[in-house]
Amino acid sequence: MHSPRDPAAGSGSDMPFSDAADAYAALGVDAAAAIATLAATPISIHCWQGDDVRGFEGAGELGGGLAATGSFPGKARNADELRGDLEQALALIPGCHRVNLHASYADAPASRDKLTDANFRVWMDWAKARGLGLDFNPTFFSHPLAADGFTLSHSDANVRRFWIDHGRACRRIGAEFSRALGSPSVVNVWIPDGFKDLPIDRRAPRERLLAALDEVFAESLDGVIDCVEPKLFGLGSESYVVGSHEFYLGYAIARQKALCLDAGHFHPTESVADKISSVLLHVPRVLLHVSRGVRWDSDHVVILDDLTRALFEEVVRGGWLDRVSIGLDYFDASINRVAAWVIGARATQKALLAALLEPTARLREYENAGNFTARLALLEELKMLPLGAVWAEFCRNSDVPAGFAWTDEIVRYEREVLSRRK
Numbered sequence: 001m002h003s004p005r006d007p008a009a010g011s012g013s014d015m016p017f018s019d020a021a022d023a024y025a026a027l028g029v030d031a032a033a034a035i036a037t038l039a040a041t042p043i044s045i046h047c048w049q050g051d052d053v054r055g056f057e058g059a060g061e062l063g064g065g066l067a068a069t070g071s072f073p074g075k076a077r078n079a080d081e082l083r084g085d086l087e088q089a090l091a092l093i094p095g096c097h098r099v100n101l102h103a104s105y106a107d108a109p110a111s112r113d114k115l116t117d118a119n120f121r122v123w124m125d126w127a128k129a130r131g132l133g134l135d136f137n138p139t140f141f142s143h144p145l146a147a148d149g150f151t152l153s154h155s156d157a158n159v160r161r162f163w164i165d166h167g168r169a170c171r172r173i174g175a176e177f178s179r180a181l182g183s184p185s186v187v188n189v190w191i192p193d194g195f196k197d198l199p200i201d202r203r204a205p206r207e208r209l210l211a212a213l214d215e216v217f218a219e220s221l222d223g224v225i226d227c228v229e230p231k232l233f234g235l236g237s238e239s240y241v242v243g244s245h246e247f248y249l250g251y252a253i254a255r256q257k258a259l260c261l262d263a264g265h266f267h268p269t270e271s272v273a274d275k276i277s278s279v280l281l282h283v284p285r286v287l288l289h290v291s292r293g294v295r296w297d298s299d300h301v302v303i304l305d306d307l308t309r310a311l312f313e314e315v316v317r318g319g320w321l322d323r324v325s326i327g328l329d330y331f332d333a334s335i336n337r338v339a340a341w342v343i344g345a346r347a348t349q350k351a352l353l354a355a356l357l358e359p360t361a362r363l364r365e366y367e368n369a370g371n372f373t374a375r376l377a378l379l380e381e382l383k384m385l386p387l388g389a390v391w392a393e394f395c396r397n398s399d400v401p402a403g404f405a406w407t408d409e410i411v412r413y414e415r416e417v418l419s420r421r422k
């Protein structure tokens, strides 16, 4: 049940939707069509925000140079609690979505090189009953065989073999998810491999990674969207990352794999948005890891900031929506974890909605005519249009509070569920 309060309360817009639609129509924008596109665009909700990336294998330290800081009480301790928390979050996120699992979140954990869909049976039944698609990630961290910071590029062939088998097992699980749920599964490979300090040999680990990836991807499987995720640097891999941007861009082009662009994986002044129209000329698909870097390689909760808005402007302006998968990737243990999902997912959707409400055709006409004055002037005036009223209509259609009232549900859930976890 939602809050008895006005569901639009706190949305900042009391304007009737029809008035907002008129304001956009005057610029040639169809607000109802924007809502329809938004409703048809799933966000893949990352399971790992719910428990600080710990997973259910009893791992001690979070590995791979990942860090979830904070000690907010009530994190999910098992798969049932995590599913309950995800259900609560999904109830406050308008639209239909997907859930993104890591291999370390099996209902019935097993050695990672031997995992099958049977280890994720409850997740699959749960997703099926709720009409959710499932995406998947091999987990190349928080494991004794990843303790020295190397996995697919490890110098020891036995270690490499274990991780190759893990990657292969995960792709088969993705294929099973796709078959069971009737929706292709993005299987995203990110490895932490790299050196803290200056390496002498930058070549051999990359040669090994190249060969290992070819083995991971050797089996042809239906329903799997293979994806690779590059990174600039990480904690403990400050000087050298084997799977760098150039490495994976080359790999994705050569092997025609999807490329993951994580918004937190670049130099802080680099525009991730600008990359979309370059890479999509060469790779079949892009996975956006919507995240927020703050100073270093951090994964803060996504907000409606300029970088996120720019990402979705590019996706919409370029007409790429059907070749882009959208997933969240952040972990904050300092605030209510369910709220963190909701805040980031809703911010992502607001950014997409703002882009869908742009009079792109008109702006493009100005640009083509060399009228850069009108282009800049209109871009600025757009910022004052009633985005909030269109957002409120989308939320109403989904029976989800449009404004701050959604946090009433979080307060209740915290009191009734999270605070009882000791």
Ligand code: RNT
Residues within 6 Å of the ligand: 048, 053, 137, 190, 229, 231, 262, 289, 329
């Ligand atoms: C790490 C990558 C990767 C992870 C998840 C948990 O820098 O962004 O996507 O965040 O696999």
Ligand code: ZN
Residues within 6 Å of the ligand: 190, 229, 262, 289, 329
């Ligand atoms: Zn990522």
